[in-house]
């Protein structure tokens with residue numbers, strides 16, 4: 342028998358030792374036992390192949406690493422230091438406090454999701470949020486579904502199934518891999534009729550493609566890229582005029598969903614839902630968790646006849662939102678009734694609107710907290726640029742302030758970033774020009790101490 346194999350400690354001994362081992366002590370016995378079994382199987386294989394490390398501490402450390410790596414997919418809180426406000430990987434918008442409270446109330450008890458409390462009769466899910474949306478944007482009707490991909494698919498299915506939808510070749514977007522317009526089009530049962538070229542599409546191109554098979558003109562806001570230079574596309578009002586002259590539906594996929602006309606969106610040159618509706622679009626679609634700053638949802642606004650036709654489509658039932666989404670969206674939209682309040686209390690808007698001096702002040706506070714904990718490390722505050730992210734405002738580089746960390750020890754940037762991601766709470770920094778940056782725009786004031794602690798743990802960890 343192999344010497345190492347006979348030296349391996351027993352499960353009883355390991356479980357006893359795990360009770361006082363950092364990182365295993367707090368895990369449940371079931372989880373610890375399972376990870377020890379997996380590590381012991383690996384050790385037996387290693388022993389059979391030659392030799393293995395049979396020390397109790399190293400076996401326990403391997404079990405801890407196993408639990409940690411498996412836990413990396415469990416949903417945990419993340420401190421977003423990337424500066425990307427709408428980070429799809431980090432769940433896009435952070436909800437306003439008012440929305441969180443409404444979600445908690447809806448989650449912890451029953452709620453009137455589909456009951457009209459006045460009449461006691463069956464009500465309509467999302468009806469209140471739909472009313473606010475109509476009031477805010479001037480839309481005749483609204484319909485809320487699971488996300489903007491669902492909203493778009495529903496419009497294609499409900500209005501254009503088996504018929505043609507005309508789209509400019511400059512607007513055949515892909516959003517984060519799994520969403521590609523030509524594929525969404527066929528999944529919705531509509532026939533894509535591409536016109537024009539990547540950089541130039543003329544109104545006449547649309548006009549020539551019109552036939553008895555045409556159901557709809559679709560305008561897609563190129564939310565995550567810009568075609569600049571020798572480029573041209575008809576405007577929404579021009580497309581509306583053409584669509585209506587030919588008695589077909591005009592659909593505007595706005596994507597990022599800036600809701601109201603606002604200084605911020607003017608600055609960012611971002612079309613709003615209110616504007617597209619005023620231009621005469623029959624139906625517009627956008628996400629709830631991008632520039633709107635609410636929960637994941639797809640919002641459809643438009644003419645009553647069009648929205649009611651969509652509401653009757655059997656697909657709508659499969660795309661409907663849950664009560665938690667309805668609660669969060671309602672509360673977020675209520676904040677929009679006062680534009681100042683919206684900008685102050687909806688975290689996405691507040692982050693996008695935050696002024697440079699306030700960002701610099703936060704970066705300075707973070708640098709102080711870091712220097713206090715790690716006096717031998719280098720932390721400098723400097724100006725930088727950040728982007729909205731989440732497939733929004735790609736051309737809008739916002740001036741921001743970052744803390745730049747240059748590590749005094751031997752660990753590589755990748756190692757440090759890995760330690761930060763695996764910490765509690767997890768931290769995602771921005772890495773640029775061989776330095777680690779913490780961008781003040783996406784760090785909350787009350788995360789500064791936690792973030793500094795996490796950096797300290799990462800800096801000393803393993804050295």
Ligand SMILES: *Cc1c(COP(=O)(O)O)cnc(C)c1O
Pocket residue numbers: 488489490491493514516520561562563564565594595596597627628629638639731732
């Ligand atoms: C983001 C986006 C989508 C997809 O929206 P989800 O809410 O992520 O489903 C579709 N179209 C455009 C133009 C977008 O910007």
